[in-house]
Amino acid sequence: RSFKNCERGGGCGWRGAAEYIDVGSGAVWLSELPSVEASRIGIHGLSYGGLNCLQGLSRDSNLFKAGACNAPIYNWASSVAFGTSVTPLLWQPQTNAGFRNLAVGPNPALNSPEWLDHVRANMKLAWDSSPAGHLTNFTSPVLVLQGDSDANVDFQESTGLVRALRMVRPETHVETLVIPDERHGFQLFEN
Numbered sequence: 001r002s003f004k005n006c007e008r009g010g011g012c013g014w015r016g017a018a019e020y021i022d023v024g025s026g027a028v029w030l031s032e033l034p035s036v037e038a039s040r041i042g043i044h045g046l047s048y049g050g051l052n053c054l055q056g057l058s059r060d061s062n063l064f065k066a067g068a069c070n071a072p073i074y075n076w077a078s079s080v081a082f083g084t085s086v087t088p089l090l091w092q093p094q095t096n097a098g099f100r101n102l103a104v105g106p107n108p109a110l111n112s113p114e115w116l117d118h119v120r121a122n123m124k125l126a127w128d129s130s131p132a133g134h135l136t137n138f139t140s141p142v143l144v145l146q147g148d149s150d151a152n153v154d155f156q157e158s159t160g161l162v163r164a165l166r167m168v169r170p171e172t173h174v175e176t177l178v179i180p181d182e183r184h185g186f187q188l189f190e191n
Contacts, residue, residue, distance in 0.1 A: 014076035014126040020055040027056065027063040039065060046070040046185055047153060054131035054142075054161070061139040068143040071153045071184055074161040075132035077123050079154065135164055141173035147182025147191075 050072025
């Protein structure tokens with residue numbers, strides 16, 4: 001199914017969000033069980049699961065009546081482009097951290113006169129694959145949680161989500177819980 005396609009790199013993450021097919025299908029299956037009250041199905045997730053949570057709320061608020069998204073990726077376009085790994089979304093040359101901070105540019109195998117066209121197409125795909133690209137559908141109440149010292153998911157993902165939701169969907173109930181000095185997944189005993 002979709003996760004097998006993800007293992008082969010097919011249309012998952014910022015390249016199409018195909019992994020959400022399993023999440024949405026699971027909610028439909030659950031809603032059809034006679035022992036489940038479909039109007040009370042919620043969703044929760046941490047990290048990539050937080051992304052899946054936001055995908056559910058932004059694509060299928062009719063299925064997911066509420067959500068709690070912990071350290072979620074909200075916008076692949078910003079998370080990937082300004083993160084540390086994927087170059088197909090970079091507008092400007094990368095720099096090495098070090099004494100001279102020399103520009104290293106895009107991967108030579110990908111570099112060509114069409115580079116900016118590829119970047120634009122990849123940015124659009126990343127946006128469309130993100131919860132950020134579907135906020136107008138977001139009607140379910142949500143709790144957004146994150147530690148402000150998270151080294152795995154940029155804290156700006158949560159603040160960007162909350163700001164955008166309050167601007168685009170002001171009628172949607174949004175609550176936040178920021179844990180000071182906490183890392184990814186809440187590791188301190190007191191939390």
